[in-house]
Amino acid sequence: MKALLFGGTFDPPHAGHMNNLRAAMQAVQPDVVLVMPAGIPPHKHASATPGELRLAMCECFKALGPQVQVSQWEVDRAGRSYTYNTVSMLQEKRLEEHTSEFRRVLFRSLYMTIGSDMLETFDEWYRWREILAMVTLVVQSREPGDGDALRAAAQKLEEAGGKIMFADAPVLECASSDIRAGKYPPARLKELLPPPVADVIHRNGLYGKLI
Secondary structure: OEEEEEEEOOOOOOHHHHHHHHHHHHHHOOOEEEEEEOOEOOOOOOOOOOHHHHHHHHHHHHHHOOOEEEOOHHHHOOOEOOHHHHHHHHHOOOOOOOOOOOOOOOOOEEEEEEEHHHHHOHHHOOOHHHHHHHOEEEEEOOOOOOHHHHHHHHHHHHHOOOEEEEOOOOOOOOOHHHHHOOOOOHHHHHHHOOHHHHHHHHHHOHHHHOO
């Protein structure tokens, strides 16, 4: 069984996230996809949006296929969400049933999708060599024309024993931080926010009543 891990703050999830996950799924053809909203990211400030609302917004990813599940494992953990801890938990096949849909499964191969910016700084991650030994990285380009830098970063990680593959997705330039800051006009927001996400934002008055 092949599992694909897709993590992030998802504050909020948007069309760019959907675009990247769709491309990774096409590249990997996973049996199960685990969308894992972060609790407290190690290199960012904690999200001001409660974890339960980010989990609710992440339900949008289930539109990509029946193999997509949303996990609250990192949200429920105390302290910072280090990728090493999450991958170790999955690699050790100790999935906990936090929701009725998050069932116990055994993984033969574990893949993890990351953005191109993360690939270039991957060797700064906590216990990055051990992560490389446990997963295949599925890389998404986030900026037009970053191919040379990505190939150089991938080669460096491959020389350290990593397995890297690239997902071919057109770059969709948008950022959760810009959505929270109200930088997009209403017509553009309608394109960027999947309906389930827009509904959670509207019902809970998130981001200064953005919608």
